Amino acid sequence: MKKSLLTLSFGTFGLGMAEFVMMGILPYVARDFGVSIPQAGHLISAYAMGVCVGAPLMVLIARSYPLKKILLVLVSLYAVGNFFTALSPNYAAIFVMRFISGLPHGAFFGVGAIVAEKLADKGKRARAMALMVAGMTVANLIGVPLGTFLSNLTSWRLIFLFTGCWGIFNLLAMLRWLPRMDALPNNGLKGQFAFLKNLSPWLLIAATAFANGGVFCLYSYVNPLMTGVAGFSTGSMSWIMVLCGLAMVSGNLLGGRLADKYDMPSVLSSIQAIAALAMTVLFFFAGVQPIVLSMLLIAAASLFAVSSPTQIMLLQNSRGGEMMGAAFLQIAFNMGNALGAWSGGAAIDSGKTVNYTAIIGASYLIVACGLILIFKSWQNKQLIPFALRK
Template structure:
């Protein structure tokens, strides 16, 4: 495995902890800042808004070497998380979370392009999946570690850890990532020209709907496992580690299969699997170990579509690769927000119903992926 790809994965590991750990430490933050849990939830939204605001900034960085852009983004990751660790009140932490989110989509965008350029011939999707692997490992180890540190010491230590990790990312990107040939400058307007064709909208729509379907269920996984499946509250942490393990496996297997069978086919099949599994979760979640098995399969499916989406958007966004690659993260976060909201509406019917509500969204993602595969996959078979 190339050291350069590991360095890129270090970055997505830090981003993964910064994004997802807030869900686990929310009560600690709320108590320390003397605010309500719903008010603390704004820190999750602030990060997501930062992701959406930060991605288009890449249009201004199109003339700079990609390695230099990566280093600046990592510095911003460090700054945002250190500010979060030192935040004295609600408003400062809200601003720090927004700043922390700014480099997220941009890093994924630049990192994906660099990963594909550094990949061996015919292994572009696998290279991107290695970069994305940092995000899955964050869910497997980083988020549980951050949650534990928050409970044992302080939630501030968790954000400080991410800030310090930024130094490691900076060093290894500087050492291990070689100079990569920049992209052709198509001008400011040229960055957006790819959006005039249907193909990128199909991928972005599939990303938003597909992730929305999963997050209808996953946003409320804790009460489902405890109130329906019958697990104790103490079991949730090890169960979340199992869910993270599913993400790791799904991502890495998908990357390898995408190079063999095309990203469009792997993404379509994975999205179809998610639809079926969400439906099975609704019916079978009262059975403990079936519930756990289905949870792992569904989280594997969630990241099995990530690498295909990331690699495909680069291929269809000719002239606007940076913006396109970052836009997938906007669609991902938009889907998360919609899924959490729609799933919350369904909870009044019972904790199984968010999974059922997610099925139509996930099916919509499957339809868009299927249309892309049938109409455009051959045209965008390889990056040109």
Template sequence: MKKSLLALAAGTFALGIAEFAMMGILPDVATDLGISIPAAGHFIAAYALGVCTGAPLLVLIARTRPLKQILLGLSVLIVFGNLCTALAPDYWFMLATRFISGLPHGAFFGVGSIVADKLADKGKGAQAISIMIAGITVANVLGVPVGTYVSHTFSWRFTFMTVGIWALVLVWLIWRHIPVMEPLPDTGLLGQFRFFRHLAPWLILFATSLGNGGAFCWFSYVNPLMTRVSGFTSSDMMLLMMLAGLGMLAGNLAGGRLSDRFGPGKVAFSSQGIMCLALLSIFFLAANPILSVLLMVICTTCLFTVSSPQQLLLIRHAKGGEMLGAASVQIAFNLGNALGAWSGGLPVEAGYSYEYTALPASFFAFIGFALLLYFWRRYEYPIRHLRTTSYSRKTV
């Protein structure tokens, strides 16, 4: 495995802990800063807002810079944001540092995807991108649970201090292992946005947002679902979350390999369809603990099986604005998180049990499946069918 791809994965690992660790340590942060838990939840929203702001800022400020230089700058920003978060004295300072911490997130994924695709062997672009994305899945398997343990045992500040120190290592890894690359062709500021005139990128972005939103309708409430409906105890949840994270890791790596073999569009809509069926099954079968765990792993596997295909598809359909296009996937992903958490809470607020979160989840997942299927039929299937037909004629 190329060291350059592992360097990119080290970056997504840091970003994964920076984003998701906060969800497990909110009570500790709230107590230390003297605020309520709902107020501490604003730190999650501030990070997501930073993600959505960082991509267009990158295009505005750094679109003409060499790719390695951009990655180094983003890594320094990860260091700064997380070290400042670790030292935050009050609510407002913390809110600002969480926003700053989110700025490099989507931009790093966007530039990293382009670099991974350029470094990949011929025909293995999706696998290379999946290796980069693997960092965030490993963060969910190991980094977030360890960060939560460190927060509970010592201080939540150590968690973000560790992320900042790791990001210092990331700066060295990128400097040492990422080769010098020329800047992307400068199409001008408006040229970066020109690809939005076409239907294909919108199909991918809406499918990412709605499909991911479907998963998070259910996943945002997986803890009470597992403990109150499936019959698990609170002490079981760390193991269950590790199983969910392993599904994410396996799905991500499988998605890259399968996309290079069968085409990213086909893998994306197939995985989204399986996730839709699994979410619908959760509504009916959540009371069975064994089936509930199995369906959970299937959902988290499919959630990340679609990640590298969608990232690659957006790069291919964002000519002249590849940097913004690749980063836009992360914007859509985070918007889907917010949409899913809100929509999944509606049946709970109405007094229904937690398995009802799977109903809006399966609805959104079905829309994501339909959009990806339409994309594949319109943009990918005709090209692959033509290649297959031409090859068959040559061999006759």
């Protein structure tokens, strides 16, 4: 395993901690600042807003700088944002700090994807991308539960101090192990957006939003689904979430291997179709515990199994504006998360049982699968010489 690629994984681990740990510590934060849990939930939205604003903004500012220098600045900003989050004296301050902490997230994934592609051995680009993304999956598996435990044991501020310190560690690791890389060719402001004149990147961006929305429509309400419909005990949710984390780690690594070996659009559409089928089965058999658990794990695995092939395909279809293309992909990820959570919540608020989130999510995944099939057909018709086939 290349240490240079490992530094990218360290970065996504820290970003995963910062983004997702808030979901498990909302009651502690709300109590500390004297606000309601729904108000504290806006701190999750603040981070997502930072991602959506920061992804294109950071690319526009930093596009002419060497890639390593950009990553070092992004990690520094991430560390500072988390240190000040831990020290926030009131709700307004932590809201601002959460927004600032989210600014480097999308740009890091964007620049990191380009660096991972450059560092990858021949024929192993998707696996290199999967290694970078692995940090995010490990954060879901280990970091977030550990953060929730520490917050319960001591203070929620401790976990953000830890993530800030992790940022410093990541900075030192990059200084030591990441080789110097020249800046990408500066094609000017217009050049960064020129790739959007083609249909292919739009199809990938839309498919990403729908695919993420499909899984998050279900996953955002996994607790009430498993305890209220499937009949699992509240105490069993801890090991169920660990299993979901393991599924994400496994799905990410498997997706990278398959994408290196087979046609990427076919791999992507197949994963989305399998996830849609699993969620449809879950909808009809939500009261059967072995089935609902198995289908949930398949859906969780698919969430990150599509990450590597999607990022590589978008990089291949945004030449001249690779950083902006990767940034748009991160915006699509987060918009999909918001779409899924909103759709599932709307169904529940309308009086539907929680398992209806699965069938809504399955419909989004079918749309995503269809968009990828259109993408593949369009690529074949255009005969664009991108190395999508291995």
